[in-house]
Amino acid sequence: SSGINAEYGGPYKINGVPLRRVDQAYVIATSTKVELPALPAIGDEIFKRKGKPTKNEKEMFVDSAGDSGYKISAEKIALQKEVDAAVVPAVKAVDMLQSYLRSRFTLTKGQYHHEKQF
Numbered sequence: 001s002s003g004i005n006a007e008y009g010g011p012y013k014i015n016g017v018p019l020r021r022v023d024q025a026y027v028i029a030t031s032t033k034v035e036l037p038a039l040p041a042i043g044d045e046i047f048k049r050k051g052k053p054t055k056n057e058k059e060m061f062v063d064s065a066g067d068s069g070y071k072i073s074a075e076k077i078a079l080q081k082e083v084d085a086a087v088v089p090a091v092k093a094v095d096m097l098q099s100y101l102r103s104r105f106t107l108t109k110g111q112y113h114h115e116k117q118f
Contacts, residue, residue, distance in 0.1 A: 011084040011091060015101050019080055021047045028113050032097065034090050040082055046075065 010017045019042065049070060091097050107113060 010080075010101075011087045012080055013084050013088055014091065014098055019046075019076070019083060031117070032094070032100075034087075034094055034097070036090050037086050039086055040079065042079070046079060 010019070012018050021044075091101065
């Protein structure tokens with residue numbers, strides 16, 4: 001609904017890339033086709049982070065070094081495992097796709113993504 005793709009650069013088990021929101025301007029389309037089973041519906045609410053609670057005046061000047069940052073929710077971890085369980089067998093069924101997903105994508109001087117054939 002936000003116009004942003006729920007991109008899946010993984011599976012997380014293969015290349016360590018989790019489910020994340022990615023703007024369409026950063027997506028490169030390929031001609032590779034993978035037959036996937038029905039995946040769970042992923043909405044924008046799964047990617048929203050909760051705001052940090054505000055501190056009162058006394059707490060502002062106390063150092064909170066033990067306060068760690070963002071924690072991944074159990075719901076998001078379960079969704080990642082569910083999607084991985086469906087995608088990993090499909091990736092392994094396509095020849096060379098697993099090694100392709102593990103490799104780092106880079107362009108060098110004089111190479112343009114729109115001229116590449118994937």
